[in-house]
Structures are given as C-alpha cells and as structure tokens.
Amino acid sequence: MATEAEGGISIHPMDQFIIKPLFGGEHIAFYTPTNATLWMALAVLATIGLLVVGTRGRAIVPSRMQSVAELAYGFVYKMVEDVAGKDGLKFFPYIMTLFMFIxxxxxxxxxxxSFTPTSxxxxxxxxxxxxxxxxTVLGFVKNGAHFLELFWVKSAPLPLRPILAVIELISYFVRPVSHSIRLAGNIMAGHAVLKVFAGFAAxxxxxxxxxxxxxxxYAxxxxxAFIQAYVFTILTCVYLKDALHPHH
Amino acid sequence: MATESTEAAHGAAEAAGHAAAAGAPGMPQLDFSTFPNQIFWLALTLIAIYLVLSRVALPRIGAVLAERKGTITNDLAAAEELKLKAEEAEQAYQKALSDARAEAQRIVAETRAGIQKELDAATAKANAEIAARAAESEKRIAEIRASAMESVAAVARDTAGAIVGALGAQADASAIEAAVAARLKG
Known part of the structure; x- marks a missing residue:
C-alpha cells in the first residue's frame, strides 16, 4: 500500500466497524454478545436514563433532564401529527422507538x-x-385495494398514468433501500473519514x-448524527401518511 | 457531504485493499456471517425500547405535559377571576368613598343650617333685647330731660324772683313765670 510506504502510516478506517464477540472467541452465533450488542444495550440504557430516570420527578417545572425528555417527546409527537395527521398518532410509540434508537x-x-450499530x-x-x-400492510388493511391508487396518479392525463404507475411502483420499492442506505452510509462515511484523518495525524x-x-x-x-435520525423519522412519517391517506 | 462521501469511499476501498491482503472480508458491513447476530440483538433492543417507551416513558411524559397544560390553563383562569374580583373590590371601594363623601357633605350642610338657624334666633333675640333696652333708655332720657327742664324753669323762676326782689321791686309771680316760659321756648 502507498500509505504504508510513506513510513509508519497505517490507516484502517473500516476496522472500527468489525463486529467482535465481547468475551473472546471467534465464532459469532446469532446470540453471541458482541460489541454491537453492547452499544445497542447502551442505547437502551440511555433511553431509560433520559426518558424514565430523567422524568422520575414528574415535575410541573421540569428539571434539565426532564426538559430534554419532553423536548424529544414533543419533537417526535409534533412531527407525527404534522406529517402523518391525527390518525397517525396511534403509531407515535413505534416512531418514537425508531427515533430514540437511531x-x-x-x-x-x-x-x-465506540461502535456505532447504525453504521x-x-x-x-x-x-x-x-x-x-x-x-404496506397497514395501507392494504386500512384502504384495501384503494391503496393501489397511490400508484395510479389521477391528476395526470390518462395516457401517462401507466408510465407513472411503473415509476411510482419502482420508487415505492426503492424506498426501503434508500431509507436504510442513507442512514448507514452517512454514519459509516463520517466515521471512516474521521479515522482516515486520525491516521494522518501520525x-x-x-x-x-x-x-x-x-x-x-467531528462537529x-x-x-x-441528529439530522440522519430526524430524516429517518420524518420519512417514516411520510410513508405512514401515504399508507393512511393514499390519495394524492 | 460529497467530498466526505468520496473520501469515505476512498477509505473504504483502501480498507478493502488492506483486508484483502489480510485475508479478511472487505467491508465489515458486508460480512453476512454477522447479520443474524445483529438482527437478533437489534430486535431485542427495539422491543426493549418499545416496551420502556409505551409502558413507562411516553404515558408519563404525556401526563406531565397534559398536567402542565391544565395547570397553566387553571392558573390563567384563576388570575382572570382574581382580576375581576380586584376590579369589583375597587368599584366597591370607590362607591363607599363617594357615599362617605356625600354623607359628609350632607352632615356639613345640616350642621351649617342648624348653626345658621340658632344664629338667626340668637340675633333676633339680641336685636329685640337691644330694641327694648334702647326704648327704655330713651324713655328714661326723656323723663330725665323733662325733669331737668322743670328744674331749670323752677330755678329760673326762683332766680328771677330773687333778682327782681333784690332790685327792690315786687315781682309778680305770674309775670315771672310767663317770662321764664317765653325764654325757655326761645
């Protein structure tokens, strides 16, 4: 490698993403506690610390921690309400789960x-x-076959509609791909770049x-870190809105 | 972001080169042998977070927010009520003040009228007394004057009689009286 030839620099920006068993050993079974397990568990603990321990006072005038918890609650609640509508609020706990984890x-x-599970x-x-x-399931359960109107753009001229339907269908199935790669890609890229620069610091x-x-x-x-969580969450709300109200 | 991505891609490619040299898979993200492990623990994590949120955290925060909203609304209503009460109290105070003022005016006027009446009565009485005294005094003065005139006439008569006697003539009493009366009239 060229970098190693320059004398002493060894950059392994992707090593930070390697999943290792926490307690030694080589084989990773599905139940093996790994570094991913550890940092997911810490995310759970942080959630409990912020939203449960932080709000234990149930104060009318909130403490700092409680303010942050209320801020997070209000942020996601308002997002769900504004984007998905009032009937989307049933799904608020699920969306809040996604947001808090990410x-x-x-x-x-x-x-x-540390290790970043979301990378x-x-x-x-x-x-x-x-x-x-x-x-998708919710869309069909709520609207039956009418959910397919999501792909049949009624406002477009009739000859265009089949073409649009194909495009809409493709875009619908690309959604999970872009949704997942956007988050993992951003986080992975940022961490890798940090590691590369850290290698040059030698x-x-x-x-x-x-x-x-x-x-x-780092800044x-x-x-x-926040924006990607926000984007993931708001896109979830948008998809939820499409399922609840598939008419354009 | 674009430069960051290309840098990252560059880094990834580099790492892949390293890894290939070391005989390990390139991107750890594409090491499918770790997928079941990650998915299993992710599922547990999501279930744990969901249970914590839906059972404890969200109802609690929702309740706190609702309670705060209720408290604020109640406080505002109470403040409004107290404001109305204060306004009422001020009106009552103003009314009491104006009543008291009117009462004071009335008492002042009444007292003034009473004093005026008493004063008038006393003045009238005093006037009457003064008039009576003056009349009495005038009467007495007239009496004194009359008696004085009488005395003057008597003295004049006696003096005239004596003078006439001293001159050696016999004075006629009636002539002297007539002369004195004529003089006194003069």
Missing part, C-alpha cells in the same frame, strides 16, 4: 473508541424493512491540519 446509537457512536446496513435495513412492511507535519480537520468533521458528524 439518535442515541448515533450519538453514542461519536464517543471515541451497519444489517441494522438499518431491518429498521427500514420494518417500516416498509408495516406501512505524521508530524500534517498533524495540525489533520487534527483541525478531525475537529471540524459535522454531531450534526449528521
């Missing part, structure tokens, strides 16, 4: 030496797949620039 996994993943396509594909299957004359770049990209990643 946002906390993202933020915990920004801790140096793995397996995780995001399951999340997006859950949304896709739920929304060379004395690049180190200052490298460290500056790490700082800047960007903090933003991305």
């Amino acid at each position: 946002v906390l996994a993202n933020f915990l993943g920004l801790i140096p030496m 793995h396509i397996a995780v995001t594909a399951v999340l997006a797949g859950l949304v896709f299957v739920t929304v 060379v004395a004359w690049i180190a200052p620039a490298s460290i500056l770049a790490i700082t800047a990209i 960007l990643e903090v933003l991305v």
Whole structure:
C-alpha cells in the first residue's frame, strides 16, 4: 500500500466497524454478545436514563433532564401529527422507538473508541424493512385495494398514468433501500473519514491540519448524527401518511 | 457531504485493499456471517425500547405535559377571576368613598343650617333685647330731660324772683313765670 510506504502510516478506517464477540472467541452465533450488542444495550440504557430516570420527578417545572425528555417527546409527537395527521398518532410509540434508537446509537457512536450499530446496513435495513412492511400492510388493511391508487396518479392525463404507475411502483420499492442506505452510509462515511484523518495525524507535519480537520468533521458528524435520525423519522412519517391517506 | 462521501469511499476501498491482503472480508458491513447476530440483538433492543417507551416513558411524559397544560390553563383562569374580583373590590371601594363623601357633605350642610338657624334666633333675640333696652333708655332720657327742664324753669323762676326782689321791686309771680316760659321756648 502507498500509505504504508510513506513510513509508519497505517490507516484502517473500516476496522472500527468489525463486529467482535465481547468475551473472546471467534465464532459469532446469532446470540453471541458482541460489541454491537453492547452499544445497542447502551442505547437502551440511555433511553431509560433520559426518558424514565430523567422524568422520575414528574415535575410541573421540569428539571434539565426532564426538559430534554419532553423536548424529544414533543419533537417526535409534533412531527407525527404534522406529517402523518391525527390518525397517525396511534403509531407515535413505534416512531418514537425508531427515533430514540437511531439518535442515541448515533450519538453514542461519536464517543471515541465506540461502535456505532447504525453504521451497519444489517441494522438499518431491518429498521427500514420494518417500516416498509408495516406501512404496506397497514395501507392494504386500512384502504384495501384503494391503496393501489397511490400508484395510479389521477391528476395526470390518462395516457401517462401507466408510465407513472411503473415509476411510482419502482420508487415505492426503492424506498426501503434508500431509507436504510442513507442512514448507514452517512454514519459509516463520517466515521471512516474521521479515522482516515486520525491516521494522518501520525505524521508530524500534517498533524495540525489533520487534527483541525478531525475537529471540524467531528462537529459535522454531531450534526449528521441528529439530522440522519430526524430524516429517518420524518420519512417514516411520510410513508405512514401515504399508507393512511393514499390519495394524492 | 460529497467530498466526505468520496473520501469515505476512498477509505473504504483502501480498507478493502488492506483486508484483502489480510485475508479478511472487505467491508465489515458486508460480512453476512454477522447479520443474524445483529438482527437478533437489534430486535431485542427495539422491543426493549418499545416496551420502556409505551409502558413507562411516553404515558408519563404525556401526563406531565397534559398536567402542565391544565395547570397553566387553571392558573390563567384563576388570575382572570382574581382580576375581576380586584376590579369589583375597587368599584366597591370607590362607591363607599363617594357615599362617605356625600354623607359628609350632607352632615356639613345640616350642621351649617342648624348653626345658621340658632344664629338667626340668637340675633333676633339680641336685636329685640337691644330694641327694648334702647326704648327704655330713651324713655328714661326723656323723663330725665323733662325733669331737668322743670328744674331749670323752677330755678329760673326762683332766680328771677330773687333778682327782681333784690332790685327792690315786687315781682309778680305770674309775670315771672310767663317770662321764664317765653325764654325757655326761645
């Protein structure tokens, strides 16, 4: 490798994503506790810490933690209400679950030496797949065959409608793909870039620039961690709206 | 973002090169042997978060928010009520004040009228008394004057008689009286 030839630099930006068993061993069975397990469990603990322990006072005038919990609640609640409508509020706990998991996994993943479950396509594909299957089943249960009107654009001229139907159908099935790859890709890319710059910091004359770049990209990643959780959640709301009200 | 992605892609390619050299799979994300493990733990995680949220966290936060909303609404209503009460109290106070003022005016007027009446009565009485006293005094003065005139006439007569006697003539009493009377009239 060219980088190694330059003397001492060894950059392994993807090593941080390797899934390892927590307690030694090589084989990874489906039940083996791994670093992914650890950081998912920490996300659960963080959720409990913020939304349960943080609100234990049930105060009329909230403490700081309770304010943050209420802010998160209000943020997602309003998003579901505004995008999916009043009848979408039944699904608020599910959407809140997705949001809390993604946002906390993202933020915990920004801790140096940590592992980010949401950087793995397996995780995001399951999340997006859950949304896709739920929304599709819900669309047919709620609207029956009328759900197919989602693909039949009535406002378009008749000859165009079959073509549009094909496009709509493709875009509908691409949804889970883009939904999952957007999240995993953003998180993975950011973390990999951080690692690359960190590798360059080993060379004395690049180190200052490298460290500056790490700082800047870290700040960007903090933003991305929240924005990707927000995007995933709001897209879920949009898909939910399509299932509840398939008429354009 | 675009540069970031290309950099990441570059990094990924580099890592893939490394990994290939080391004999391990390129992107850990595409190591399908770890998928069942991740999916299993993700399912547990999501179920755990969902249970915590739906059983404890969301009802609690919802209740707190609703309670706060209710408290604020109640407080606003109470404040409105208290404001009305304060306005009422002020009106009552103003009314009491104006009543008291009117009462005071009435009492002042009444007292003034009473005093005026008493004063008038006293003045009239005093006037009457003064008039009576003056009349009495005038009467007495007239009496004194009359008696004084009489005395003057008597003295004049006596003096005239004596003077006439001293001159050696016998004075006629009636002539002297007539002369004195004529003089006194003058």
